[in-house]
Amino acid sequence: MRSALKTSLVAVLAAGLMTGPLMAAEPEQKFALSFWQDERLYQTVTMTPVIENGLVAELYQPKGPHRSAAILTLGACTLHSPRDFAQGLANEGYVTLALFYCGPNTKTDQLADVPLEYMKTAIDWLLANPSLGIKRVGVAGASQGAQAALITAATYPQVAAVLAVFPSNMVTAALGPGPDRLKSAPETSSWSLGGVAVPYLPHSAAFDSDAYPQASIAVERINGPVLLISAEDDKAWPSSMMADKIMARLKAHNFRFAYEHLRYANAGHTAFAAHDPADALFAAKFAKEAPGPLGGTREGVIAAQADSWPKALAFLNQALGGG
Numbered sequence: 001m002r003s004a005l006k007t008s009l010v011a012v013l014a015a016g017l018m019t020g021p022l023m024a025a026e027p028e029q030k031f032a033l034s035f036w037q038d039e040r041l042y043q044t045v046t047m048t049p050v051i052e053n054g055l056v057a058e059l060y061q062p063k064g065p066h067r068s069a070a071i072l073t074l075g076a077c078t079l080h081s082p083r084d085f086a087q088g089l090a091n092e093g094y095v096t097l098a099l100f101y102c103g104p105n106t107k108t109d110q111l112a113d114v115p116l117e118y119m120k121t122a123i124d125w126l127l128a129n130p131s132l133g134i135k136r137v138g139v140a141g142a143s144q145g146a147q148a149a150l151i152t153a154a155t156y157p158q159v160a161a162v163l164a165v166f167p168s169n170m171v172t173a174a175l176g177p178g179p180d181r182l183k184s185a186p187e188t189s190s191w192s193l194g195g196v197a198v199p200y201l202p203h204s205a206a207f208d209s210d211a212y213p214q215a216s217i218a219v220e221r222i223n224g225p226v227l228l229i230s231a232e233d234d235k236a237w238p239s240s241m242m243a244d245k246i247m248a249r250l251k252a253h254n255f256r257f258a259y260e261h262l263r264y265a266n267a268g269h270t271a272f273a274a275h276d277p278a279d280a281l282f283a284a285k286f287a288k289e290a291p292g293p294l295g296g297t298r299e300g301v302i303a304a305q306a307d308s309w310p311k312a313l314a315f316l317n318q319a320l321g322g323g
Helices: 003-011 038-044 080-091 116-128 146-153 240-253 280-289 297-320
Strands: 045-050 056-061 070-075 093-100 136-143 157-166 191-193 226-231 259-264
Touching: 038 226, 045 080, 070 080, 070 116, 070 146, 070 297, 080 093, 080 136, 080 146, 093 116, 116 136, 116 146, 116 191, 136 146, 136 297, 146 157, 146 191, 157 297, 226 240, 226 297, 259 297, 280 297
Parallel strands: 070 093, 070 136, 136 157, 157 226, 226 259
Antiparallel strands: 045 056, 056 093
C-alpha cells in the first residue's frame, strides 16, 4: 500500500517543465495557460518571466489595479500546480509569483535538497519590488507544493498566510528524475536549510509513522492563519489524516492565528482547481476530467472543487486584506 501511494504521488509530479532559460521581458499578451484556465484569462491577466536574483518564476498581474497582497505559489517538478494557483488568483486581483525549482526549466530534474532560502528570495523580491507595492505575502500550494508552503511559512515570519491543499504534515524524502522517481531518488530530504538537509520521512516509512518526529513540520511557528484542504479518498497520500495531524499540532501549541481544515468525502488528489465553479466552460471541462486516477467519485470531486475554491478565496481575503 505504501508503495502504491508513493507511485501515485510520483505520477502527479512526473511532468517536466518547458526547456530553455527564462529571460526578463515585458508582459506578453499570450502565455502558457494552466490546465484549468482558458484564453479569456488573457483579457484580465499579464505574465512576466522572472529570472532576477537567481529566481526561475512567472509573475502574474491583474490588468489594472491590484491588491496590496501577493501570493507565492509552489509546486514540485511540474508547471501545472503553481501556474494554476497563480493564474487563478491573479484573476481575482492578486499579484502572484509561480516559483519553479526542479524540472527542465531549472538546473535539476530531481526534487532534492531544495534550499528554503530560495523561497525566501522570492518573498523578498515581491516585497522589495517598488513597481508592485506589495505589503503582505501569502503562500499557496497543493500536494508537494503544500508541504513547501507549510515549511516555508514555518521558517520565515514574512509569510502572512498559508493555503495548503492536500498537504503533508511531514517533510518527505527526495524524488529523483523520471521515469521511476523513487528508484532514482537520492538518500536525502526534499528541502534544505543553511546547506543542511531538513529531517525527513524516508520512502520506506508509512505516512502515519511516529518514528520520525523530527520530520514533522513545526507549523506552530507560522506567523499567520492557515487553511488546509484535504480529500478523504486521496490515492496519492493520506492528506486528510496528515491535515488532521497539522490541526492537532496547532491546537497543542495554542496557535494564536485562525486555522481550519476543510475535508471532503468522496474526493481525491485532483479535487481542487483555482477557478470559479460557476463558470460553465470550466465546469464542463472539470466534470469531463473528474475524478481522474487519484481518488474520489465524479460527484465528490466536483462538489469538493465547487465548495473549496470560494472558501479559499474568502480565507485569503480575510487573511491578507481585501485592498
